[in-house]
Amino acid sequence: MKSPDVDVLIIGAGPVGLTLANLLGARGRSALVLEQRATLIDYPRGVGLDDESIRTLATAGLWERIERYTVPQHVVRFVNGKGQVLATNDPQTREFGYVRKHGFIQPLVDQELAAGLDRFAGTELRFGHRVAGLTEHADGVDVTVEVLDADEQVVGTEVLTASYVVGAEGGRSFTRNWLGEHHGVEFEGKSPSTRWLVVDVENDPIGTPSVYLGADPRRPYVSIGLPLGIRRWEFMLFDDEPTELVDTPEFRAELLAPHVPDPAAVSIINQRVFTHHGRVATSFRKGRVMLAGDAAHLMPVWLGQGWNSGIRDATNLAWKLTAVLRGEASEDLLDTYTSERHGHVAAMIDVNMAAGSIMKCGPVKGWLRDRAATALNVVPSVKAYFSELRFKPMPRYDTGVVVDQATLTPGRSDVSFKPGALKSGALKPGKGLRRRSAAATALHPFTDSAGAASPVGLQFIQPRVSTASANDVLLDEATGDWWTLAAWGNDPARLLSDEDLALVERLGIRLVAFYPETQRAWAEERFAGSPTTVIGDTTGALKDWFDTRACGFVVLRPDRFVAAASLAQQASQAFRATLTAASYDVAERAAVAGVLAADIEPTVAAAHTELAGLTEEVPA
Numbered sequence: 177m178k179s180p181d182v183d184v185l186i187i188g189a190g191p192v193g194l195t196l197a198n199l200l201g202a203r204g205r206s207a208l209v210l211e212q213r214a215t216l217i218d219y220p221r222g223v224g225l226d227d228e229s230i231r232t233l234a235t236a237g238l239w240e241r242i243e244r245y246t247v248p249q250h251v252v253r254f255v256n257g258k259g260q261v262l263a264t265n266d267p268q269t270r271e272f273g274y275v276r277k278h279g280f281i282q283p284l285v286d287q288e289l290a291a292g293l294d295r296f297a298g299t300e301l302r303f304g305h306r307v308a309g310l311t312e313h314a315d316g317v318d319v320t321v322e323v324l325d326a327d328e329q330v331v332g333t334e335v336l337t338a339s340y341v342v343g344a345e346g347g348r349s350f351t352r353n354w355l356g357e358h359h360g361v362e363f364e365g366k367s368p369s370t371r372w373l374v375v376d377v378e379n380d381p382i383g384t385p386s387v388y389l390g391a392d393p394r395r396p397y398v399s400i401g402l403p404l405g406i407r408r409w410e411f412m413l414f415d416d417e418p419t420e421l422v423d424t425p426e427f428r429a430e431l432l433a434p435h436v437p438d439p440a441a442v443s444i445i446n447q448r449v450f451t452h453h454g455r456v457a458t459s460f461r462k463g464r465v466m467l468a469g470d471a472a473h474l475m476p477v478w479l480g481q482g483w484n485s486g487i488r489d490a491t492n493l494a495w496k497l498t499a500v501l502r503g504e505a506s507e508d509l510l511d512t513y514t515s516e517r518h519g520h521v522a523a524m525i526d527v528n529m530a531a532g533s534i535m536k537c538g539p540v541k542g543w544l545r546d547r548a549a550t551a552l553n554v555v556p557s558v559k560a561y562f563s564e565l566r567f568k569p570m571p572r573y574d575t576g577v578v579v580d581q582a583t584l585t586p587g588r589s590d591v592s593f594k595p596g597a598l599k600s601g602a603l604k605p606g607k608g609l610r611r612r613s614a615a616a617t618a619l620h621p622f623t624d625s626a627g628a629a630s631p632v633g634l635q636f637i638q639p640r641v642s643t644a645s646a647n648d649v650l651l652d653e654a655t656g657d658w659w660t661l662a663a664w665g666n667d668p669a670r671l672l673s674d675e676d677l678a679l680v681e682r683l684g685i686r687l688v689a690f691y692p693e694t695q696r697a698w699a700e701e702r703f704a705g706s707p708t709t710v711i712g713d714t715t716g717a718l719k720d721w722f723d724t725r726a727c728g729f730v731v732l733r734p735d736r737f738v739a740a741a742s743l744a745q746q747a748s749q750a751f752r753a754t755l756t757a758a759s760y761d762v763a764e765r766a767a768v769a770g771v772l773a774a775d776i777e778p779t780v781a782a783a784h785t786e787l788a789g790l791t792e793e794v795p796a
């Protein structure tokens with residue numbers, strides 16, 4: 177195949193495809209987003225923005241532009257038919273740098289994501305382009321594209337070539353069907369038939385800012401205050417109510433009457449009838465073709481996780497594609513996309529399906545549920561379980577780009593997170609995690625008295641910090657958007673070998689030393705001339721983190737997850753094991769030989785050209 181037109185061709189200009197394109201663009205890769213529609217989807221869909229997603233948007237350099245379309249601390253209250261609050265979800269922590277939940281207006285955020293692509297030379301969005309076929313080769317994919325006019329009529333066809341294709345075109349994904357036909361990928365799970373009507377109004381007649389999940393046996397409903405004066409309702413439709421009924425003003429008035437003083441005075445932006453799905457593709461990648469977002473998984477709305485799960489996909493995939501495209505890692509790294517994301521998505525679907533059953537209880541079960549909830553609310557740990565969002569499975573990778581903390585061997589961390597664990601009760605606080613082994617504890621000079629599990633596979637915290645060049649910034653601003661090797665109270669450059677440091681430099685890895693802010697000036701002076709950035713722990717959060725995790729050195733992945741954690745003296749071993757886990761053997765071998773694969777490529781290409789010329793000169 178000739179050299180591809182683009183590194184990554186992304187099908188679908190929804191939030192996932194656009195975020196992925198922005199992350200690739202920010203890391204210097206080319207990405208083309210093809211959207212069959214003539215415009216972005218303009219009605220509100222996702223409404224809840226998690227802190228993890230905000231961290232990604234900030235990495236893409238877009239959070240400052242997006243924040244104005246959000247409202248912070250979007251509290252979720254689960255109420256019964258009498259309007260009594262059974263559980264409140266109002267987490268107060270900011271471990272990843274942002275308020276845990278925001279409400280947001282998706283179409284406006286999508287617009288910013290689309291506009292963000294203009295910042296990069298290599299990223300582009302084309303509307304009116306429908307992908308009609310994929311042909312995979314050893315070194316790329318031919319993508320057959322139909323060009324559509326404003327009426328979605330085909331006016332032309334073209335073939336584009338891409339190194340990789342990502343289907344992010346939503347639930348009715350062409351790419352997923354193609355993977356099903358060509359590679360046997362299935363879309364497993366359930367699609368309950370219950371219909372819900374969603375209505376968005378632009379003149380919020382209630383004016384309360386947060387989310388109510390109304391488990392009302394008379395008619396379950398959702399009422400959500402959103403930014404810019406918008407309110408969303410969702411009403412469950414009973415089986416004997418025909419879908420067409422929702423178009424009659426009388427029926428809408430009947431639905432709104434228990435909630436709004438004057439239903440006739442609301443101004444509807446749009447309404448739709450939808451059903452929930454709990455489905456996940458059996459694989460998110462086959463060869464050079466991948467799935468992301470709703471194309472890969474669909475889940476009910478209850479925890480606002482459809483949008484956020486898609487952004488997690490983009491976050492996980494973007495750095496891996498970049499590493500492979502840069503020639504740093506082999507394609508095996510892309511296999512970890514499925515192995516890391518699939519289990520978390522499956523667990524999230526389980527929690528959401530369970531929440532749906534609680535919402536839908538009839539009068540008898542509903543009465544029992546209310547009594548149980550009232551009794552359990554008296555127990556502080558149960559109350560905290562809901563209020564602190566502990567039932568939401570956090571991504572935790574026990575396989576993939578992780579290193580076992582006890583043995584410092586690649587590919588598996590010493591914790592396990594079981595997909596579908598909710599049903600077995602394994603996702604209760606403190607369960608579902610294997611404790612560090614006795615050997616691991618003995619290896620360390622001290623251990624967390626609470627027996628905390630290894631931090632490997634978890635997202636690293638993001639406190640505010642200071643450096644010589646930046647005062648009071650979020651940690652990611654100081655570490656950048658690629659790999660980071662970080663030590664508490666040590667210069668990581670002094671913990672690594674000369675070969676390690678050569679590799680660190682070639683791969684653009686950041687070295688950071690965390691110190692109490694009071695010692696920053698001392699450390700900066702002491703490490704003058706070192707490639708390390710000294711980071712002042714202005715809040716004490718970093719010290720607390722290392723205090724309770726029995727490690728003094730961590731390898732942080734470009735997506736901010738902890739790949740490895742070790743004692744200071746084991747830094748080199750932890751680093752090398754991470755490179756193996758991330759299939760960076762290509763880069764490692766090249767570095768040992770004194771050159772990187774990227775450096776060799778032009779020479780190899782030149783040799784090929786020369787050889788081709790010679791062949792042509794040989795007489796037949």
Ligand SMILES: O=C(O)/C=C/c1cccc(O)c1
Binds near residue numbers: 252398
């Ligand atoms: O953001 C959340 O936690 C919940 C969002 C939500 C809940 C119910 C229905 C929705 O459309 C969104």
